[in-house]
Amino acid sequence: xxxxxQMYQNKRRSADEALDLLQDGDMIIxxxxxxEPPALLAALSGQRRRFNDIKVAQILAMxxxxxxxxxxxxxxxxxxxxxxxxxxxxxxxGWCDFIPNYFSELxxxxxxxxxxxxxxxxxASSMDEQGYFAISLGTDYTMAAIxxxxxxxxxxxxxxPFAHGQCHVHVSQVHAIIESDEPIxxxxxxxxxxxxxxxxxxxxxxxxxxxxxxxxxGGIPDAVVMQLTAKHDLGIHTEMIGxxxxxxxxxxxxxxxxxxxxxxxMVATFALGSRKLYQFMHHNPIIEMHPSNFTNDPYNAALxxxxxxxxxxxxxxxxxQCGSESIAHLPYSGTGGQVDFVRAANRSRGGKxxxxxxxxxxxxxxSRIVPTLTxxxxxxxxxxxxxxxxxxxxxxxxxxxxxxxxxQALIAIAHPDFRATLREAANKMCVF
Numbered sequence: 001x002x003x004x005x006q007m008y009q010n011k012r013r014s015a016d017e018a019l020d021l022l023q024d025g026d027m028i029i030x031x032x033x034x035x036e037p038p039a040l041l042a043a044l045s046g047q048r049r050r051f052n053d054i055k056v057a058q059i060l061a062m063x064x065x066x067x068x069x070x071x072x073x074x075x076x077x078x079x080x081x082x083x084x085x086x087x088x089x090x091x092x093x094g095w096c097d098f099i100p101n102y103f104s105e106l107x108x109x110x111x112x113x114x115x116x117x118x119x120x121x122x123x124a125s126s127m128d129e130q131g132y133f134a135i136s137l138g139t140d141y142t143m144a145a146i147x148x149x150x151x152x153x154x155x156x157x158x159x160x161p162f163a164h165g166q167c168h169v170h171v172s173q174v175h176a177i178i179e180s181d182e183p184i185x186x187x188x189x190x191x192x193x194x195x196x197x198x199x200x201x202x203x204x205x206x207x208x209x210x211x212x213x214x215x216x217x218g219g220i221p222d223a224v225v226m227q228l229t230a231k232h233d234l235g236i237h238t239e240m241i242g243x244x245x246x247x248x249x250x251x252x253x254x255x256x257x258x259x260x261x262x263x264x265x266m267v268a269t270f271a272l273g274s275r276k277l278y279q280f281m282h283h284n285p286i287i288e289m290h291p292s293n294f295t296n297d298p299y300n301a302a303l304x305x306x307x308x309x310x311x312x313x314x315x316x317x318x319x320x321q322c323g324s325e326s327i328a329h330l331p332y333s334g335t336g337g338q339v340d341f342v343r344a345a346n347r348s349r350g351g352k353x354x355x356x357x358x359x360x361x362x363x364x365x366x367s368r369i370v371p372t373l374t375x376x377x378x379x380x381x382x383x384x385x386x387x388x389x390x391x392x393x394x395x396x397x398x399x400x401x402x403x404x405x406x407x408q409a410l411i412a413i414a415h416p417d418f419r420a421t422l423r424e425a426a427n428k429m430c431v432f
Contacts, residue, residue: 004127004129004130004131004170004171004172005131007131007171007172008127008131008171008177011171011174011175011176011177012176012177012178012179013153013176013177013178014178015039015040015042015043015155015178016043016046016047017176018040018043018153018176018178019043019044019047021119021151021153021175021176022051022054022119022151023118024051024052024053024054025052025053025054025118026054026055026118026119027055027057027079027115027116027117027118027119028044028054028055028056028057028118028119028120028121029057029058029110029117029119029120029121029122029141029142029145029149030056030057030058030061030120030121030122030142031058031122031123031135031137031138031139031140031142031270032058032059032060032082032137032138032140032269032270033059033060033062033137033138033187033270033271033272034062034123034137034138034184034185034187034271034272035122035123035135035137035138035140035142035270036058036061036062036063036121036123036138037121037122037123037153037154037155037178037180038063038065038155038180038182038185039155039178039180039182040121040153040155040178041056041063041065041067041121042065042066044056044065044067044076044121045065045066045067045076046066048066048067048069048072048075048076049072049075050075051075051076052074052075053074053075054075054076054077055076055077055078055079055097056076056077056078056079056121057079057080057081057099057115058078058079058080058081059080059081059082059103059106059138059140059141059334059336060082060083060084061078061080061084061086061087062084062086062185062187063086063185064085064086064087065086068086068087068090068096070090070093070095073090073095073096077095077096077097078090078096078097079096079097079098079099080096080097080098080099080331080334081099081101081106081141081334082103082333082334082335082336083098083331083332083333083334084333088331088332088333091331092330092331098331098334099115100334100335100378101334101335102296102335102337102339102340103140103239103269103292103296103335103336103337103340104292104293104295104296104297104298104337104340105293106140106141106144106292106293107140107141107143107144107291107292107293108144108293109141110141110144110145110148111144111147111148117144117145117148117149118149118150118151119149119150119151119152119153120142120145120146120149120151120152120153121153121155122135122138122142122146122152122153122154122155123135123137123138123154123155123157123160123184124154124155124156124157124160124169125156125157125158125160125161125162125163126156126157126158126160126162127156127171128162130170131170131171131172132168132169132170132171133154133156133162133168133169133170133171133174134160134161134162134163134167134168134169134289135167135168135169135289136160136161136162136163136165136167136271136281136289137160137161137184137270137271137278138269138270138271139165139166139167139269139270139289139290139291139292140269140270140291140292141291141292142291143166143167143169143291144291144293146169146173151175151176152169152173152174152175152176153174153175153176153177153178154169154174154176154177154178155178155179155180156177156178156179156180157179157180157181157182157184158181159181159182159183159184159275159278160184160278161271161278161279161280161281161282161283161284162282162283163281163282163283163284163287163288163289164283164284164285164287164288164289165267165287165288165289165290166288166289166290166291166294167289167290167291183275184275184278186273186274186275187242187272187273187274188243188274189222189242189243189244190218190219190222191219192219192222192223192226193219194392195358195359195392196219196220196222196223196358197223197227198392199220199223199224199356199357199358199390199391199392200220200223200224200225200226200227201227202390202394202395203224203227203310203354203356203388203390204224204227204228206352206354206388206395207224207228207231207234207308207352208306208350209231209232209233209234210232210233210234210235210258210306211231211234211235211258211306211307211308211350212234212235212236212237212258212259212260212304212305212306212307212308213225213228213234213235213236213237213238213245213307213308213310214237214238214239214301214307214308214309214310214311214337214341214344214345215238215240215242215244215245215310216239216240216309216310216311216312216336216337216338216341217240217242217272217312217336218312220310220312220356220357220358221244221310221311221312221356222242222244224310224354224356225244225245225247225248226244226247228248228253229247229248229251229253230253231248231253232253232255233255233257233258234248234253234254234255234256234258235254235255235256235257235258235259235263235266235304236248236254236256236266236267236268237259237261237262237266237267237295237301237304237307238267238268238295238341239268239269239270239292239295239296239336239337239340239341240268240269240270240271240272241266241268241270241271241272241273241277241281241287242271242272242273242277243273243274243276243277245266246273246276246277246280249266249280254266256286258305258306259304260303260304260305261300261301261303261304262288264286265286265287265288266286266287266288267287267288267290267294267295268287268288268289268290268295269289269290269291269292269294269295269296270289271289292337296337296340296341296344297340297344298340298341298343298344298347299344299347300344301340301341301344301345301348302343302344302345302346302347302348302351303348304348304351305348305349305350305351306348306349306350306351307341307344307345307348307351307352308345308351308352308353308354309341309342309344309345309351309352309353309354310354310356311324311337311338311341311342311353311354311355311356312324312355312356312357313338313355313356313357313368313380313381314326314327314332314357314361314368315357315368315369315370315373315374315377316355316357316368316369316370316386316389316410317369317370317371317372317373318369318370318371318372318403318406318407318410318411318422318425318426318429318431319383319403319406319407319431320383320386320389320398320406320410321373321379321381321382321383321386322338322355322379322380322381322386323373323374323377323378323379323380324338324355324380324381325378325380326376326377326378327374327377328374328375328376328377329375329376329377329378330376331378335380338380338381339380339381339385341353342355342381342385342386342387343385345387346385346387346399352387352388353385353386353387353388354387354388354389354390355381355386355387355388355389355390356389356390356391357389357390357391358391358392359391359392359393359413359414359415359418360415360417360418364415364417367414367415367417367418367421367422368391369391369410369411369413369414369415369418369422370422371422371425371426371429372429383398383406386398386399387399389409389410389413390413391413391414391415393412393413393414393415393416394412394413395413396409396410396412396413397409398410403431404431404432406431407422407426407429407431407432408432410422411423411426411432
């Protein structure tokens with residue numbers, strides 16, 4: 001029987017050699033964000049014309065590899081599970097596929113065959129003495145994909161943290177290994193202005209000591225985090241761990257002592273931040289990385305008492321429906337974990353979910369509080385799920401409220417320049 005070290009050596013390949021394992025028509029599953037393997041995807045880009053109908057499925061592509069090319073999309077094309085800066089233009093132009101989903105359900109979609117997983121390309125840590133790698137930067141749906149895939153190729157990089165949790169893959173499950181030592185892509189904290197700071201203050205005032213946090217991606221959620229440094233015994237059960245959360249750990253606000261699910265442990269499914277964050281994750285027993293069907297499952301997450309869910313939206317109508325992922329019919333991002341954690345916070349004992357957004361867009365020329373969602377908008381979180389909506393003008397609590405009460409509360413936190421127009425529209429809709 002081969003040792004783990006012997007298997008590792010026998011499976012070493014160059015990135016170009018690993019491409020020989022692909023077949024036309026394959027769906028390649030790639031982890032979220034910085035879990036994407038740059039050497040493998042660069043090699044695939046360079047050889048894309050040799051293939052036909054290869055798809056690369058991923059949440060939040062970070063780099064615009066050369067395969068993002070409309071002229072060769074019939075050779076290799078992106079299948080976005082959540083659009084970001086690298087993939088948004090392609091998604092809006094229609095030459096990249098867009099697959100709607102709840103983040104919590106992606107592993108089961110793969111397991112049940114709704115979404116193919118022929119090949120996995122993923123970043124991984126160095127192998128430990130027992131022959132295991134950690135898929136720590138994007139555990140998400142990738143672990144489910146590895147179990148189903150015909151071919152698993154790991155880009156092994158010593159800069160990837162070896163994390164705890166359900167994120168380990170044995171060398172015997174791997175078909176090819178390529179090696180890289182490039183620094184992991186770093187993503188800084190978003191810029192925070194006075195509007196984001198005002199919204200963050202409203203939310204922070206409603207978060208009690210001992211709460212467990214889910215922090216979404218973006219400037220406003222991070223603005224909330226920056227105002228929680230004086231809190232005590234906070235816990236973390238989230239989809240994304242970033243530098244904002246690391247700040248709360250370092251200042252002592254996060255201890256995880258009061259969590260009612262996995263007390264003492266921070267839980268996440270992907271990481272997006274700085275080198276300092278990635279080093280913090282390495283062999284650190286207080287953080288565990290788990291697949292998204294564990295972290296984002298509303299039932300599991302709700303086992304944390306006082307779960308606080310903080311997520312951003314683009315538009316909210318007077319019934320409380322959220323359009324958080326498109327601009328009219330044009331896809332902008334994706335559902336991600338917003339609905340998962342809104343529902344989890346609603347189930348949690350003492351939980352609160354916050355939908356946060358500036359009151360306006362385009363230099364105060366457009367209200368984000370609207371009578372009805374713009375035609376074509378992808379509805380993200382339903383009126384029945386939304387709890388608190390927060391702008392820089394205040395907080396609207398919607399659960400248990402009538403349509404008229406909702407409209408009144410939302411108009412009260414709209415930008416003052418638009419309140420009269422919104423009241424007029426609400427009257428015509430007979431909800432004011």
